[in-house]
Amino acid sequence: MKTRNRLPRKFYARATEEVARDLLGKHLVHVDGGIERRARIVEVEAYIGAHDLASHSSKGVTPRTSIMYGPPGHAYVYLIYGMHHCMNVVTEPEGNGAAVLLRAVEPVANIEGNTRGPGLLCRALGIDKRFNGHDLLSEDFYIAAPPREEAFSIVTRPRIGVAYAGAWAEAPLRFYIEGNGFVSKK
DNA sequence: CGTAAGATCTCT
DNA sequence: GAGATCTTACGT
Numbered sequence: 240m241k242t243r244n245r246l247p248r249k250f251y252a253r254a255t256e257e258v259a260r261d262l263l264g265k266h267l268v269h270v271d272g273g274i275e276r277r278a279r280i281v282e283v284e285a286y287i288g289a290h291d292l293a294s295h296s297s298k299g300v301t302p303r304t305s306i307m308y309g310p311p312g313h314a315y316v317y318l319i320y321g322m323h324h325c326m327n328v329v330t331e332p333e334g335n336g337a338a339v340l341l342r343a344v345e346p347v348a349n350i351e352g353n354t355r356g357p358g359l360l361c362r363a364l365g366i367d368k369r370f371n372g373h374d375l376l377s378e379d380f381y382i383a384a385p386p387r388e389e390a391f392s393i394v395t396r397p398r399i400g401v402a403y404a405g406a407w408a409e410a411p412l413r414f415y416i417e418g419n420g421f422v423s424k425k
Numbered sequence: 426c427g428t429a430a431g432a433t434c435t436c437t
Numbered sequence: 438g439a440g441a442t443c444t445t446a447c448g449t
Contacts (some may be wrong), residue, residue, distance in 0.1 A: 321444070
């Protein structure tokens with residue numbers, strides 16, 4: 240059990256924007272058939288609740304969004320456009336319908352292929368719908384603070400691909416590590 | 426039950 | 438710039 244520095248439940252049970260920013264630089268770990276795949280989170284987006292029209296949770300509690308409304312520290316994974324998986328981390332206390340989308344990661348160990356984009360990072364880390372609802376305080380799938388955290392600046396931008404959300408499309412809820420080459424878009 | 430649209434990616 | 442491909446939500 241190599242769950243060193245694994246983030247505690249309370250890390251996720253906070254305001255979604257704070258969690259999103261604090262996730263930058265952390266390591267996403269998936270022990271995939273005995274192989275520990277590890278990547279550094281470099282780009283995220285916050286989906287802050289039912290009032291956020293870009294968020295799936297704005298539809299209310301449905302079979303799909305119930306994970307977002309559930310307890311923090313769990314994975315919300317869904318299939319988009321019939322072929323790509325997107326991974327989110329559920330935030331805030333239970334009942335809030337908020338999560339952070341992981342948009343890009345930087346390979347650290349046992350990662351093959353492109354990781355610059357939400358669909359691509361899921362493919363590279365072996366994440367699919369089976370992980371929807373998976374607890375991130377588990378032994379095989381979790382997020383941890385890196386052994387040695389490097390200093391970086393955070394860039395704030397509007398979210399990608401949410402033009403349908405009206406005024407919420409311009410909300411500055413996308414965060415990435417300044418100058419990092421693995422960020423999906425500038 | 427039919428259908429429209431989607432938190433994307435790849436190739437042209 | 439368009440096509441791939443399928444789940445979800447919603448209207449009939």
